[in-house]
Amino acid sequence: MNKNSTRPLNLFEYEKLAVECLSQMALDYYASGAWDEITLRDNRAAFERYKLRPRMLVDVSKRNLATHILSQPIQMPLLIAPMAFQCLACPEGEIATARAARSSGVGMVLSTLSTKSIEEVASSCHGSDSPALQWFQLYIHKDRGLTRALVERAYNAGYKALCLTVDAPVLGRRERDRHNEFALPPGLQLANLVNISGLNIPYQAGESGLFTYFAQQLDPAITWKDLEWLQSLSPLPLVLKGILRGDDAVRAIEYGAKAIVVSNHGGRQLDGAIASLNALVEVVKAVDGRAEILIDGGIRRGTDILKALALGAKAVLVGRPILWGLAVAGEAGVARVISLLRDELDVAMALSGCASLKDVDSQLLTCGTTPS
Ligand code: FNR
Ligand code: LAC
Secondary structure, three states, rough: OOOOOOOOOOOOHHHHHHHHHOHHHHHHHHHHHOOOHHHHHHHHHHHOEEEEEOOOOOOOOOOOOOOEEEEEEEOEEEEEEEOOHHHHOOHHHHHHHHHHHHHOOOOEEOOOOOOOOHHHHOOOOOOOOOOOEEEEOOEOOOHHHHHHHHHHHHHHOOOOOEEEEEOOOOOOOHHHHHHHHOOOOOOOOOOOOOOOOOOOOOOOOOHHHHHHHHHHHHHOOOOHHHHHHHHHHHOOEEEEEEEEOHHHHHHHHHOOOOOEEOOOOOOOOOOOOOOOOHHHHHHHHHHOOOOOEEEEOOOOHHHHHHHHHHOOOEEEOOHHHHHHHHHHHHEEEEHHHHHHHHHHHHHHHHHHHOEEEHOOHHHEOOOOOOOO
16 A cells, blocks of 8 residues: 555554554554563454444434543543654654644543653643643652652643553563664653653663663552552542453542543553453443443454443543554544544444434443343
8 A cells, every 4th residue: 555645444554554654663662562462462352252233213313422531521432542652653743643632522641651741742732622631641650759740740731630550560571672672762752751850761782671661760569559649649530541350440449540441551561461341341340330431452443432332431542543643644644543433433323223322332232142
């Protein structure tokens, strides 16, 4: 396929185009999962196992995809997952992503390890009518002063929630990154950390520089008790990302979390971990309506979103396909990836007899030939 002559029709076609736009090191970093990439593949396979049970003869002439997440409106149930180092895909990096999220009416979660700063990303979206649904994703560093400063900056810049990633006490072993000796190329930096401490992703022979960064800088000792401290730093609602068990979800609520992201980090952390869609069922049951539940991992089609919602998620996060859009065409590419998903969800809802998200329920799905 040629970048200029072919208009990608779906997210898989975007991935094929992106392969030609990225350096090998960036592509491998974006695409890879941990060890044998079993969980990476399982995330997709889990969606294919569930089958839809469409309802017929429903008036679907008007369809509404809008919803609220933590009381904030979005045009469709989608947020862009936090992903590090987006300037590897295009020079505007996270700013392009944020603008596309804003113009498309979806949410965005900014990574602690972004290559554009908390303030740059927030201010790039100022000036339009509705407030952007922007959350800040936090990695707790050993240096608690540095961590506190990140939270305060996110709050002051107008981010609406703090999304603590809990599945990465150490970095998962991504062997492609080890082979490539992954490091940030000259000119790119950890934009949120450069003024505080000048931290960067080091080159290290035979190792992923990001793995070394995690080992040196992030705190693998954090436990549930630290959530109290974290919540004392700002009034931002707490979201925990990376929960895969019902009992952990219940604990998250007891410790004050307002939302949970069921996630295995896109198969990049513990390989062999349960597919996130399969964990969703257990988490939804345990939470029993006491917190909002989101999910990510392997969402590539509108029907995947529909299935996740039918199993009880309020919204989904999408990761890698956003980077493929960013690599192919910057802000416009991200906007188009979102619009493809929106169109697919819209058509899938119509064909399933759902005029609005309220009509999407567990009866819409089966895992075998009979309703579950
Ligand atoms: C991630 N992810 C991630 N998560 C997080 O909490 N903080 C981060 O900085 C990153 N960085 C990151 C970089 C890249 C390149 C990828 C692909 C992923 C995980 C991400 O938020 C999300 O959980 C998964 O990407 C979802 O799976 P899919 O949609 O990529 O299959
Ligand atoms: C990753 C980290 C940064 O998945 O979360 O690469």
